[in-house]
Amino acid sequence: MSxxxxxxxxxxIYAVVTVGVAVAYFATIFGQDPGVDVTEIAYFxxxxxxxxxxxxxxxxxQILIAIASPKEGDxxxxxxxxxxxxxxxxxxxxxxxxxxxxxxxxxxxxxxFWIANAxxxxxxxxxxxxxxxxxxxxxxxxxxx
Amino acid sequence: xxxxxxxxxxxxxxxxxxGEMTQAELAERIGVTRQTVIAIEKGKYSPxxxxxxxxxxxxxxxxxxxxxxxxxxx
Numbered sequence: 001m002s003x004x005x006x007x008x009x010x011x012x013i014y015a016v017v018t019v020g021v022a023v024a025y026f027a028t029i030f031g032q033d034p035g036v037d038v039t040e041i042a043y044f045x046x047x048x049x050x051x052x053x054x055x056x057x058x059x060x061x062q063i064l065i066a067i068a069s070p071k072e073g074d075x076x077x078x079x080x081x082x083x084x085x086x087x088x089x090x091x092x093x094x095x096x097x098x099x100x101x102x103x104x105x106x107x108x109x110x111x112x113f114w115i116a117n118a119x120x121x122x123x124x125x126x127x128x129x130x131x132x133x134x135x136x137x138x139x140x141x142x143x144x145x
Numbered sequence: 146x147x148x149x150x151x152x153x154x155x156x157x158x159x160x161x162x163x164g165e166m167t168q169a170e171l172a173e174r175i176g177v178t179r180q181t182v183i184a185i186e187k188g189k190y191s192p193x194x195x196x197x198x199x200x201x202x203x204x205x206x207x208x209x210x211x212x213x214x215x216x217x218x219x
Contacts, residue, residue, distance in 0.1 A: 078177070078192070079184060145150075
């Protein structure tokens with residue numbers, strides 16, 4: 001029996017998949033010829049594909065883990081719920097900060113390319129920080145009261 | 146929100162006093178994961194009042210016999 005709960009495993013999956021797919025996306029987009037004008041880079045379709053792939057891969061990985069440990073797969077208790085809420089709260093503040101930065105880019109009237117990618121980056125960073133917060137409290141302890 | 150608790154518990158000794166009940170069995174009876182029972186035992190998670198009562202009910206003791214506030218005995 002594993003000492004890692006299903007809730008913690010799914011948090012790890014979400015973090016690894018979200019960051020992994022984002023790294024692949026940004027490497028593809030920014031790995032092009034440095035001399036290329038950003039207005040000529042087709043980012044929208046790859047970004048949609050990246051987000052879709054992240055969602056799909058997360059779901060598939062969670063299903064596989066549930067199959068691998070069927071006794072734990074459907075179990076989610078109050079500790080998982082509290083830790084999830086705590087992590088999402090942390091992620092909310094990170095995302096809010098990201099939105100302010102994006103707002104600054106909009107006010108500065110930069111290219112849509114930068115604005116769209118900043119939004120995606122804010123989402124990825126928020127997801128990562130949120131997941132780290134959850135994993136830390138899963139490991140170190142959590143006292144919600 | 147994330148600070149250590151002053152609540153300690155005697156779940157480990159109560160499990161052994163009740164036929165060496167396993168953490169998995171206790172988890173099953175109170176409706177949580179085994180990892181949550183481990184976290185509660187180690188003082189790494191403070192359960193809700195309802196869950197605390199469910200633990201006490203399993204051992205057929207009062208809440209104060211399971212949890213105490215301020216001392217570090219476990």
